[in-house]
Amino acid sequence: MDVQAIKQRFGIIGTSHLLDRAIDIARQVAPTDLTVLIAGESGVGKEVFPKIIHQLSARKHGPYIAVNCGAIPEGTIDSELFGHEKGSFTGAHEARKGYFEVVDGGTIFLDEVAELPLSTQVRLLRILETGEFFKVGSSKVIKTDVRVVVATNVDIPEAIRHGKFREDLYYRLNTVPVFVPPLRQRKEDIYLLFRKFTLDFAEKYRMPALELTEDAVKILTSYSWQGNVRQLKNITEQISIIESERRITPEKLMKYLPETQSRELPVLYRNRDSGMGISERDLLYKVLFDLKRDINDLKKIVGDILQSEDGIKDISQSNASLLKKLYTDAEAIEDLRTGEVRFHHIVNDPEDDGLQEPELIEESLSIQEKEIDLIRKALARHGGRRKNAARELGISERTLYRKIKEYEIE
Secondary structure, three states, X not given: OOHHHHHHHHOOOOOOHHHHHHHHHHHHHOOOOOOEEEEOOOOOOOOHHHHHHHHOOOOOOOOEEEEEHHHOOOOOHHHHXXXXXXXXXXXXXXXXEOHHHXXXXXXXXXXXXXXXXXXXXXXXXXXXXXXXXXXXXOOOEEEOOOEEEEEEOOOHHHHHHOOOOOHHHHHHHOOEEEEOOOHHHOHHHHHHHHHHXXXXXXXXXXXXXXXXXXXHHHHHHHOOOOOHHHHHHHHHHHHXXXXXXXXXXXXXXXXXXXXXXXXXXXXXXXXXXXXXXXXXXXXXXXXXXXHHHHHHHHHHHHHHHHHOHHHHHOOOHHHHHHHHHHHHHHHHHHHHHOOOOOEEEEEOOOOOOOOOOOEEEEEOOOHHHHHHHHHHHHHHHOOOOHHHHHHHHOOOHHHHHHHHHHHOOO
């Protein structure tokens, strides 16, 4: 069965290549008995993928059960999953089979697996490795043949660092990872989903379907949708019920979109649902902004010193040349940031005192060549003493040693 056929069978809407990739991985892993970890933010539709895996596997005629680990109290989770014997705890009036015993020969889907207590994680790891478990209050080993599929919207490596998830269990669960992309990475699917939900609610509430103006469609697709498909569906239902006019303008649409999420700005944020932390794009923006600020500060400080007669008198000729070099290097980095890769060298008249206004000679150099040149000059100035050269270059001696080795500087 190809990806398109799977979409039709399971009612999946979307043309995104990221979504198709997730479906294709689920299709390929389904015939095996490998454990699958489905990762993705809250509301992206992770719950459909275990069904795909089960229905396309040899276990499709066996039982299938989905368990929300976060919805079961910690005190009863072991009993729910593994069962218990009569009298094993207060209220255990009779023996009970757990989900792993009931679903023998089928597939069990553990949603929000990161919410499991550490003691339960140990039991789950044993099942995955040996296919054996104990009921609560029993010493009898029970064997089970269960395909395990898990899902989480939590950054498990981060949970491991905080001691909330077992590292060995993570690697055992993460045999085949399937990443379900968030809606903001599937912009081409947003309007398709909106139309699908609009038709569904029109039929459900017996009213005409909503229509968006062209500008409203642009707003809909540019919105960040932190709650993903679930949020889009809920907002579509709100508009369908509340708005009497079925043609939706941008003004009407904006009333239903939380302002804090309405625009995608290059700022740092932490996704409240996924816990994935700072995105790479936002981190890059921060680095660039900090770099620009540091460059401007450096140019101002060095420029003030060079323009001050008192400042010039207080420094040696060699240090004055170095400051001038730092100033032009800062300009060079600024040119690199703006896309003009041009570097400037300061050349002084040998007969002057080294403190006159420098002449600028412009030439094109790579950053690597520039760095090699600075390292060689610093080493020559200090007679090959790396410690002193590193101090003047503003780097550690260890970093200088690494760069000497990397660039094969003699």
